Amino acid sequence: MLREDQLSLNIPAATKPRVVIVGGGFGGLNLAKKLSNKDFQVVMFDRQNYHGFWPLLYQVATAGLEPDAIAEPLRKIFGSDDYQDFHFRLVKVKGIDPTTKTVHTLIGDMHYDYLVVATGTKSNYFGNDQIKKYSFPLKQIPDALNLRSQLLQSFEQASMTKNPEIRQSLLNIVIVGGGPTGVELAGALAEMRQHVLPTDYPGLDFSQMNIYLVEGLDRVLPPMSAEASVKTKKYLEEMDIIIKLNTLVESYDGNVATLKNGDQIRTQTLIWAAGVSGALIDGMPQESVERGRILVNQYNQVQGVEDVYAIGDIALMKSEEFPKGHPGVAQPAIQQGQLLAKNLDRLVRNEPLEPFKYFDKGSLAIIGRNRAVADLPGNKTIGGFFAWAIWLFVHIAYLVGFRNKLVVVSNWLYRFFTYERGTRLIIRPFVRKGDRVKRKFFDQYDTDA
Amino acid sequence: MLREDQLSLNIPAATKPRVVIVGGGFGGLNLAKKLSNKDFQVVMFDRQNYHGFWPLLYQVATAGLEPDAIAEPLRKIFGSDDYQDFHFRLVKVKGIDPTTKTVHTLIGDMHYDYLVVATGTKSNYFGNDQIKKYSFPLKQIPDALNLRSQLLQSFEQASMTKNPEIRQSLLNIVIVGGGPTGVELAGALAEMRQHVLPTDYPGLDFSQMNIYLVEGLDRVLPPMSAEASVKTKKYLEEMDIIIKLNTLVESYDGNVATLKNGDQIRTQTLIWAAGVSGALIDGMPQESVERGRILVNQYNQVQGVEDVYAIGDIALMKSEEFPKGHPGVAQPAIQQGQLLAKNLDRLVRNEPLEPFKYFDKGSLAIIGRNRAVADLPGNKTIGGFFAWAIWLFVHIAYLVGFRNKLVVVSNWLYRFFTYERGTRLIIRPFVRKGDRVKRKFFDQYDTDA
Numbered sequence: 001m002l003r004e005d006q007l008s009l010n011i012p013a014a015t016k017p018r019v020v021i022v023g024g025g026f027g028g029l030n031l032a033k034k035l036s037n038k039d040f041q042v043v044m045f046d047r048q049n050y051h052g053f054w055p056l057l058y059q060v061a062t063a064g065l066e067p068d069a070i071a072e073p074l075r076k077i078f079g080s081d082d083y084q085d086f087h088f089r090l091v092k093v094k095g096i097d098p099t100t101k102t103v104h105t106l107i108g109d110m111h112y113d114y115l116v117v118a119t120g121t122k123s124n125y126f127g128n129d130q131i132k133k134y135s136f137p138l139k140q141i142p143d144a145l146n147l148r149s150q151l152l153q154s155f156e157q158a159s160m161t162k163n164p165e166i167r168q169s170l171l172n173i174v175i176v177g178g179g180p181t182g183v184e185l186a187g188a189l190a191e192m193r194q195h196v197l198p199t200d201y202p203g204l205d206f207s208q209m210n211i212y213l214v215e216g217l218d219r220v221l222p223p224m225s226a227e228a229s230v231k232t233k234k235y236l237e238e239m240d241i242i243i244k245l246n247t248l249v250e251s252y253d254g255n256v257a258t259l260k261n262g263d264q265i266r267t268q269t270l271i272w273a274a275g276v277s278g279a280l281i282d283g284m285p286q287e288s289v290e291r292g293r294i295l296v297n298q299y300n301q302v303q304g305v306e307d308v309y310a311i312g313d314i315a316l317m318k319s320e321e322f323p324k325g326h327p328g329v330a331q332p333a334i335q336q337g338q339l340l341a342k343n344l345d346r347l348v349r350n351e352p353l354e355p356f357k358y359f360d361k362g363s364l365a366i367i368g369r370n371r372a373v374a375d376l377p378g379n380k381t382i383g384g385f386f387a388w389a390i391w392l393f394v395h396i397a398y399l400v401g402f403r404n405k406l407v408v409v410s411n412w413l414y415r416f417f418t419y420e421r422g423t424r425l426i427i428r429p430f431v432r433k434g435d436r437v438k439r440k441f442f443d444q445y446d447t448d449a
Numbered sequence: 450m451l452r453e454d455q456l457s458l459n460i461p462a463a464t465k466p467r468v469v470i471v472g473g474g475f476g477g478l479n480l481a482k483k484l485s486n487k488d489f490q491v492v493m494f495d496r497q498n499y500h501g502f503w504p505l506l507y508q509v510a511t512a513g514l515e516p517d518a519i520a521e522p523l524r525k526i527f528g529s530d531d532y533q534d535f536h537f538r539l540v541k542v543k544g545i546d547p548t549t550k551t552v553h554t555l556i557g558d559m560h561y562d563y564l565v566v567a568t569g570t571k572s573n574y575f576g577n578d579q580i581k582k583y584s585f586p587l588k589q590i591p592d593a594l595n596l597r598s599q600l601l602q603s604f605e606q607a608s609m610t611k612n613p614e615i616r617q618s619l620l621n622i623v624i625v626g627g628g629p630t631g632v633e634l635a636g637a638l639a640e641m642r643q644h645v646l647p648t649d650y651p652g653l654d655f656s657q658m659n660i661y662l663v664e665g666l667d668r669v670l671p672p673m674s675a676e677a678s679v680k681t682k683k684y685l686e687e688m689d690i691i692i693k694l695n696t697l698v699e700s701y702d703g704n705v706a707t708l709k710n711g712d713q714i715r716t717q718t719l720i721w722a723a724g725v726s727g728a729l730i731d732g733m734p735q736e737s738v739e740r741g742r743i744l745v746n747q748y749n750q751v752q753g754v755e756d757v758y759a760i761g762d763i764a765l766m767k768s769e770e771f772p773k774g775h776p777g778v779a780q781p782a783i784q785q786g787q788l789l790a791k792n793l794d795r796l797v798r799n800e801p802l803e804p805f806k807y808f809d810k811g812s813l814a815i816i817g818r819n820r821a822v823a824d825l826p827g828n829k830t831i832g833g834f835f836a837w838a839i840w841l842f843v844h845i846a847y848l849v850g851f852r853n854k855l856v857v858v859s860n861w862l863y864r865f866f867t868y869e870r871g872t873r874l875i876i877r878p879f880v881r882k883g884d885r886v887k888r889k890f891f892d893q894y895d896t897d898a
Contacts, residue, residue, distance in 0.1 A: 002619075002717070007609040010652075049601060049875045066515040073873040075649040087652070090605040090875070107609060141874070152498060156539040160456040160556060170451075200524040203459070203536070268451070410859065424522040425590070426498045426539070 007107040011087050014041040017348055020103050020112040022093045022281065024051050024074045027312030027333035028118035034341030036083040039348065043087045043112075045105060049073055052141060055330065056395060056408070058181060060144035062188040063152070063424045067141045069408045093119075095282025098305040104282070114344055117284075117294060117302070117310040118337070121276035121328065124292070134254040135272035138181055147271065149426045151189075154268055156426075159203045169266035171209040174257050176249050177273035178215030179223065180365050183232060185271065186213045187367035190239040200424070212265060214244045216274070221373070223327050224363055227381040228373040235367040235383075249274075276328065278314040290316055293325065298355035300340050311336040317356065326358055330398065335359060364391040456556040460536050463490040466797055469552050469561040471542045471730065473500050473523045476761030476782035477567035483790030485532040488797065492536045492561075494554060498522055501590060504779065505844060505857070507630060509593035511637040512601070512873045516590045518857045542568075544731025547754040553731070563793055566733075566743060566751075566759040567786070570725035570777065573741070583703040584721035587630055596720065598875045600638075603717055605875075608652045618715035620658040623706050625698050626722035627664030628672065629778075629814050632681060634720065635662045636816035639688040649873070661714060663693045665723070670822070672776050673812055676830040677822040684816040684832070698723075725777065727763040739765055742774065747804035749789050760785040766805065775807055779847065784808060813840040 016039050021028045024046040036042050050071040059065040078086045094104045102109050123139050125132040136147045151173070158170040173189060175182045189211050198206050213220070213236065219229040220236065220243065236243055248260040249270075257265045277292035285304035288295045293316035294302055300315060302308040312333030316325040326332035336356055343353045364387065366372040372388035375381050382390075396405050465488050470477045473495040485491050499520040508514040527535045543553045551558050572588050574581040585596045600622070607619040622638060624631045638660050647655050662669070662685065668678040669685065669692065685692055697709040698719075706714045726741035734753035737744045742765035743751055749764055751757040761782030765774040775781035785805055792802045813836065815821040821837035824830050831839075845854050 002606055002610075002615065006612065006615055007606060008611055010609050010611055012652075049605065049873070066517050067874055068515050071874050073649070076873065079648040079651075089609060090602070091609065153539070156498065157451055157456060160459050160538060160540065161451075162457055162459055163455065166451065166455055199528040200522070202528075203461075424498070424525065425516055425520050 004107050009089055009091070009105060009108050009110050011043055011089070011110060012041075014113075016041050016085065017113040018043060018111070019114045019116065019344060020045070020110070021116045021118055022046075022103075023118035023120060023279075023312075023314075024048070024088075025054075025118060025120045025312060025333065026330045027120075027315075027337040028116070029074075029077070030334045030337035031116060031118065031311065031341050032078065032083075032086065032337075034338050035344065036078070036086045038341070038345045040114075040344065041085045041087070042083075043089070043110070044074065044078075045089050045091055045093050045103075046074065047090070047092050048140070049075065049088075049090050050141075051077060053395075053398065054139075055180070057138060057141070057144050058185040058188055060141065061138055061147040061151075061185065062192060063148055064188065065408060067145070071141060093281055096308065097283055098285075098308055101307065112307075114307045114309065116300075116340065117281060117308070117314055118312050118333070119279040119281060119314050120333075121313045122279045123272060124275040124277040125272065126275065128251070131249065131252050131270075131272060134252050135176070135270045137272050138185065139276075147269075148424075150269055152424055152426050155197065155201050155204065157268075159201055165266065168208060169255060170268050171204075171206075172212065172265055172267040172269075173210070174212045174214060174249075174265055174267045174270045175273060176214045176270065177275065178213055178217070178220035178243070178245070179273060180221065180363075181273040182213055182215070182271075183220055183236065183365055183367060185273065186211055186236060186241045187239065187371065190236075190241055191368050194239075196424075210242055211240075212242045212244060212267075214247050214249055214259070216246065216248050218246050220245070221365055223329075224365065224373065225375045225379070225381050228365070228375050228383075231373045231381070231383040232365065232367060235371045235373075239368055239371075276313070280314070284308075299343055299353045300336055300356065309340060311340055322358065327363070329363060331361055332358055364394060366391045453556050458538055458540070458554060458557050458559050460492055460538070460559060461490075463534075463562075465490050465534065466562040467492060467560070468563045468565065468793060469494070469559070470565045470567055471495075471552075472567035472569060472728075472761075472763075473497070473537075474503075474567060474569045474761060474782065475779045476569075476764075476786040477565070478523075478526070479783045479786035480565060480567065480760065480790050481527065481532075481535065481786075483787050484793065485527070485535045487790070487794045489563075489793065490534045490536070491532075492538070492559070493523065493527075494538050494540055494542050494552075495523065496539070496541050497589070498524065498537075498539050499590075500526060502844075502847065503588075504629070506587060506590070506593050507634040507637055509590065510587055510596040510600075510634065511641060512597055513637065514857060516594070520590060542730055545757065546732055547734075547757055550756065561756075563756045563758065565789065566730060566757070566763055567761050567782070568728040568730060568763050569782075570762045571728045572721060573724040573726040574721065575724065577700070580698065580701050580719075580721060583701050584625070584719045586721050587634065588725070596718075597873075599718055601873055601875045604646060604650050604653065606717075608650055614715065617657060618704060619717050620653075620655075621661065621714055621716040621718075622659070623661045623663060623698075623714055623716045623719045624722060625663045625719065626724065627662055627666070627669035627692070627694070628722060629670065629812075630722040631662055631664070631720075632669055632685065632814055632816060634722065635660055635685060635690045636688065636820065639685075639690055640817050643688075645873075659691055660689075661691045661693060661716075663696050663698055663708070665695070665697050667695050669694070670814055672778075673814065673822065674824045674828070674830050677814070677824050677832075680822045680830070680832040681814060681816060684820045684822075688817055688820075725762070727765075729763070733757075748792055748802045749785055749805060758789060760789055771807070776812070778812060780810055781807055813843060815840045 018041045021044045029051050050073050053070045056070045092106045096103050123137040137143045154170045158167045193209050220232050221229050250260050251258045252270050294310040296310050296315045296317050300309045300311050313328045362376045364374045370385045372391045373383045374387040467490045470493045478500050499522050502519045505519040541555045545552050572586040586592045603619040607616045610616050642655050642658050669681050670678050699709050700707045701719050743759040745759050745764045745766050749758045749760050762777045811825045813823045819834045821840045822832045823836040
C-alpha cells in the first residue's frame with residue numbers, strides 16, 4: 001500500500017490536443033471510443049477500473065448475476081490497438097482550475113486542452129443523514145453486493161429467531177423510490193419470494209415477507225408514460241408488492257421506517273432508490289451549477305469556462321423539448337458522448353459544431369418474468385411478454401463485451417427455465433455505516449477478524 | 450442488524466437421533482448428503498452459507514472465475530425434498546461440552562446425540578504476527594477477492610509512478626509455499642503476465658514483473674511424487690517463475706520480505722500459502738489434539754469423548770500407511786464423510802462399524818495452459834496436456850452444481866481459445882489489516898466514503 005506522494009499521473013507528453021475525460025460511464029466511454037480514432041490524446045480518470053451496465057445492477061443485488069456479467073474492465077475495452085494514445089488512470093479527480101486549464105487529482109495535477117466532466121450521479125438523501133447512515137443504496141457494484149448479503153443474511157437470521165416481531169422486521173423489505181431501479185428491484189424480489197426462497201428456507205413462511213415500494217409522486221415509473229405507469233402498477237400488485245404512492249419516508253433508524261403520514265414499518269432493510277444528484281467536481285463556475293448538475297449549452301459546453309464540457313447525467317441541457325434536461329438514462333449520455341467526439345474533432349478543424357438532438361429510442365422496465373413495459377418511439381406503450389422480450393434483447397445488445405453477453409444470456413435462460421438463481425452467496429459481512437459500532441454478531445463471518 | 454441475544458438456533462425438536470455437523474466443506478457436505486436419507490435429524494452449522502470448491506480458489510484470485518463458479522449455496526444443495534429433517538444455521542460454533550453433549554454457538558446452546566467436527570483448516574503463520582498482518586492469505590472467497598483487487602491495484606499503481614524502485618516493489622509478487630495452491634497460483638499469474646497484462650497496461654514493461662515461489666522444503670509440491678515435483682519445477686521455470694527452495698521467509702513488513710538467508714525482496718504483495726493448522730473448537734480433550742488437529746481412530750471417533758467425531762483436514766487419523774495422517778486434500782474428507790454416514794447408521798442399528806480405508810484416486814496440479822502433472826494410482830506420474838485434460842475433467846466432475854459446471858466450462862473454453870480473463874474487476878478496496886491505518890489513498894475508491 002502506497003501513499004499518494006509516492007505516485008504520480010505519469011501520462012506521456014501530449015503530441016496532439018489532450019482531452020481529459022472524468023468518468024468511464026456511458027458518456028465517457030462512448031466519447032473516448034469515438035475520440036481515440038481521431039487526432040487527440042485521450043486521458044480517462046475513474047475511481048473504478050470498470051465500465052458498469054447499471055440498468056442490470058439490481059440483478060446483482062438479487063443474486064441473479066455476478067458482477068462480471070454487468071461490468072467490463074475499462075483497460076480491456078481500450079486494450080486494442082485502435083486506442084494508441086489512450087491513457088487510463090485509476091484515480092479520483094478533485095477538481096479543475098479552468099484559468100490554468102489544470103485538472104487536480106489525488107496524486108497530482110495535469111494540463112488539459114479539453115476537459116469533459118462525465119461523472120454521472122450519486123445517491124441523494126436530501127440531507128437526511130440518518131437515512132444515509134442506515135439505508136442501503138443501489139448505485140454501484142459494491143452497493144449491490146452489500147444489499148445481496150444483507151437480504152440473504154436477513155433470511156438466515158429470520159430463521160434464527162422465535163420472536164415474531166423481530167422475524168417480521170427481517171422479512172419486511174422497504175424500497176424507497178418507484179423509479180426503474182425500485183420497480184425492477186421489487187419485481188426481482190417478488191420472483192425470489194415466489195420461486196427461490198421457500199425451498200431455501202423451508203422453516204420460514206414467506207407469505208409473511210412484505211415488499212414495500214414507497215414513491216413520493218402519484219405514480220410509479222414517473223419518467224415513463226402514464227400508460228406504462230398504470231400497467232406497471234397492475235403488474236406489481238399482481239405480484240403482491242405493497243405500493244405506497246404520494247408517500248415520503250421521514251426517518252429510518254435502522255429498525256423502524258417512519259413515513260410522513262406517521263405510519264411505521266419495522267424493517268432491517270431499507271433500500272434507498274429515491275433520488276440522485278450530480279457527482280460534481282470542484283472548479284465549476286457557480287452560475288453553471290443548478291440542482292447539483294452542470295448547465296451546458298446545446299454543444300455540451302459549460303458556460304463561463306473555456307474548453308470544459310459536461311455530458312450524461314451530470315449535464316443539464318435545457319431545451320424546449322426538455323425544459324428540465326434529458327432523462328437520466330443511458331441513451332442521452334451515449335448520444336452526447338458520441339456527438340461531442342465529432343464536435344471536438346470539428347473544433348480543432350475550425351468546422352461548425354453540430355447541436356445535440358436527443359433521439360429517443362424509447363424506454364423499458366422489467367417487472368418480472370414475462371412482465372415488462374415499454375414506451376416505444378411514437379408514444380406507443382406496450383406490456384407483457386413482448387415488452388419483456390424487447391427488454392431482454394435491448395439489454396443484451398447494449399451490454400459491452402461479447403463475454404458479458406454470453407454470461408448474461410446463459411444466466412437468464414438458465415433462470416428462465418429453472419427459476420433458479422445461481423449466486424446466493426454471502427461473500428462477506430457488508431454492514432451499514434450505522435451498524436459499524438455493533439459489528440460483533442457479523443464479525444463471526446469476518447474472515448479478516 | 451441484530452444482537453446475538455435477539456437470535457436463537459430455533460431448531461425443531463428431534464424425533465430421531467440428532468447429528469450436529471460443524472462445517473459444510475467436503476467432509477461435512479458428503480456426510481450430510483448420505484445421512485439425510487437415513488433416520489437422523491441433521492443440523493449443520495457453518496460461518497459461510499456456501500460450500501466452496503477450494504481447489505479452484507486461485508482462479509478467483511487471478512480473475513479467471515467469479516465466486517459463483519466455485520461455490521454453491523448450502524441451502525440450495527440441501528433444498529430438495531430428499532433432505533426433510535436437515536437444518537442449516539449460519540452461525541459460529543464456539544465449542545462443545547461433551548459431558549452434557551451440548552454444542553455452544555454464538556446464539557445459544559443445543560443438545561446433540563452425535564457431533565461431527567468438520568471445520569477444516571485455517572492459515573498457519575507459525576506465530577509470525579507481522580506476516581499475518583501484512584500478507585495475503587488464500588483460504589476463502591473473500592481472501593481471493595482481496596488478492597485479486599490487490600494484484601490489479603498494484604498494476605494500476607505501477608503505471609502511476611516514475612520511481613523504478615517503487616514500481617518494482619509493485620511488480621514483484623512473492624508466493625510463500627510451494628504446495629498445490631502456491632504452484633497453481635504462480636502458474637496462473639505467469640499466464641496473466643504473458644497473455645493479459647501487457648495489453649491491459651501498455652505503459653508497463655512486464656518483463657520486470659517477477660513471480661517468486663518460495664518453498665521451505667527441497668522440492669515443490671511436496672505432497673506429490675518426486676517425479677511430479679521435477680516435472681512441475683521444469684514447467685514453472687519454463688514460465689519464468691523464480692523458484693527458491695529450502696528457503697524460509699523470516700519477516701515481511703508490507704514493503705520488504707526478508708528471507709532466512711538474509712536476501713530481501715521488495716514487494717507490495719506477499720501471498721501466504723505456506724501452511725495451515727486445524728480450525729479447532731473448544732471442548733476437545735487435551736490428549737486428542739496434536740499439532741492443531743484432532744486425533745481420531747479408524748472410525749473417525751475422537752478418543753476420550755463420547756459420540757464426537759472428526760473428519761477431513763481437521764482429523765488426524767494415523768495408520769501404518771499414513772503415519773502422519775492423510776493428505777490435506779478433498780478425497781480423504783469426502784470418503785470419511787461418506788463412510789461416517791454409513792457407520793452412524795450402523796451404530797444406531799448396533800451393527801459393527803467399518804474402519805476407514807483411504808482410496809487414493811491420485812493427485813493433480815495444473816501449472817498453466819497445457820501444463821499439468823498427475824500422480825495416478827499405481828505410482829504412475831504423467832505430465833503435459835494429457836495431465837491437464839485429466840485435471841480439467843476431474844475438477845469439472847467434482848464441482849457441485851450443474852450450473853457451476855456450466856459456468857466453469859464456458860469460462861475455461863472461452864479463456865483457452867481467447868487467452869482472455871473476464872473478471873478483472875477491482876470491486877472494492879480490500880486492504881491488509883496492517884494497512885488499515887493508512888487507508889487514505891484507497892478511501893478514494895471506497896463507495897462507502
